[in-house]
Amino acid sequence: MTLLEPPRTTHRAIEAVWRIEAARLIAGLGRLVHDIGQAEELAQDALVAALEQWPEGGVPENPGAWLMAVAKRRAIDQIRRRERFERKQVEIGHDLETRRDPSEDDFDAVLDAAAGNISDALEERYAFSLAGIAPGEHTVAVRAYDHFDNVGSAKTTINISGTKP
Numbered sequence: 189m190t191l192l193e194p195p196r197t198t199h200r201a202i203e204a205v206w207r208i209e210a211a212r213l214i215a216g217l218g219r220l221v222h223d224i225g226q227a228e229e230l231a232q233d234a235l236v237a238a239l240e241q242w243p244e245g246g247v248p249e250n251p252g253a254w255l256m257a258v259a260k261r262r263a264i265d266q267i268r269r270r271e272r273f274e275r276k277q278v279e280i281g282h283d284l285e286t287r288r289d290p291s292e293d294d295f296d297a298v299l300d301a302a303a304g305n306i307s308d309a310l311e312e313r314y315a316f317s318l319a320g321i322a323p324g325e326h327t328v329a330v331r332a333y334d335h336f337d338n339v340g341s342a343k344t345t346i347n348i349s350g351t352k353p
């Protein structure tokens with residue numbers, strides 16, 4: 189007997205078990221995960237685990253049950269991971285909906301300015317931008333967008349004097 193014989197024997201045993209148990213394994217996993225593609229991947233993962241562990245520890249007494257147990261554990265882990273991911277997505281979405289974005293303050297300031305509640309800082313900017321308009325009363329409509337493509341609009345009447353700023 190050479191050193192290469194036991195792994196060969198084990199690999200032959202794994203091949204035989206796989207041929208016998210693969211269909212039953214995939215069908216059982218398919219009922220668990222409701223996706224044949226995923227069931228096949230889980231079965232193949234169990235086969236890889238067998239290829240890694242059985243040469244050292246030997247072929248278990250019931251190899252089909254061993255493969256099913258390994259694959260089911262991995263399926264349950266995937267289901268838990270997916271559920272945790274979906275829960276986290278809902279939490280993050282809720283946090284984003286309830287969190288007030290600082291840019292909303294800028295958006296509100298633009299709307300207030302358009303409605304005639306111009307702060308000192310914005311007054312200079314508007315005085316500069318209105319310098320080319322003829323004196324008299326004008327109606328100004330403002331439409332503003334924030335970085336989330338939300339839109340707000342306001343209309344106000346302004347009186348422009350004849351003097352230049």
